Amino acid sequence: MPALEKIVEGSTKLVVPGYAKELGPAAKSTIFYNPAMRANRDITVLFARAVAKNGWTVLDALGGTGAKGIRLVVETGLELDITVNDSSKDAFGTIKKNIRANKLKNVRASNQEYNALLSNCGYDWIEIDPYGSPVRFMDLAFRRVSRNGIISITATDTAPLCGTRTDTCRRRYLARPMRGPCAHEFGLRILVGNAVRRAAVFDFGLVPMLAYYHGHYFRAFFRKLKGVKLANSALEGLGYVTWDEKKGYTVTGEEPVRGTFAGPLWTGDLWDKDTVNRMLESLDDDIGREAVKVLRSIDGELLQPPYYHHIDHLASMTGTDPVGTDRLIQHLGEVGFASSGVHYTRKGFKTNASLPEIKTILSELSQ
């Protein structure tokens, strides 16, 4: 067992492996804790405050030190019945220590392999935070979450989702990614679309409640609805996005026969506005700055599709000097277009102006 040290994350006391002060997880530790994932845990706390109900059963299925599951009890004020599970013996020992450190009665530690644990029980919320891709954990979670319950997933395999490893993306997510200026939004939408398709196999409809990209991972929270009609209508949110240097982005229902495209991917809303508002209303000093930044940016992202443009990409495409994102957004507003920044990158923006209209505005601005 590696040496442990005491920290406080949010308002939760934790013991974590001693490397925790450096950013990033220790490659060879038997206990996993990544301080760079604090925003992920902060946003999960805010999501629980906005959506979870007293009495819910929650499974933090791949819990590591238990930081996330334990924070849900300490920092929401809700009466949640939480199981924090990890197949590693050392992680299990640390989860028990962290439950004791916070004097919690309604949190239990579990030391089982994921599939074995979920073979005969269900929960109102299943949280999946694996190394890399969540795909091999998803199907069972969809079946074991109660009707109207929540499934939350993290994916750190951003390279395949963003188009650096096309074959891996095709195998894991049954979709074609697209490299380039909007790769992170396409990656997020491929992840969401894949979850919706997998759930539909079991006649479940998934509703994305909040999906985002941050730093080195994608994250998505879904509500599970049960029924063939709901599964069918969820599938209607799937499509393909093509990119053309003259026309820009176009959404199509069928797989394009030629050209540059990504999909199938989720073409609907990536978050529920009410949920985001309630999350922002529940902010307090325990939530770190990074999480607040992501949520505020999402809140300001007015246009869910269309897909975002990148200032540097447009500048090199049009041969103009790059302009500041804020200046361009302001100018688009002044000439009557809707426009906003995006949480994926500070150099990205969305607008209802067409690509030819954006090009004209850019050449006017750079004169």
Ligand SMILES: C[S@@+](CC[C@H](N)C(=O)[O-])C[C@H]1O[C@@H](n2cnc3c(N)ncnc32)[C@H](O)[C@@H]1O
């Ligand atoms: C990325 S870490 C979890 C991090 C944690 N959620 C946090 O916020 O700190 C993934 C954990 O899943 C555990 N794990 C991997 N495969 C598992 C399986 N099949 N069943 C149960 N636990 C598993 C690993 O031991 C590891 O601790």
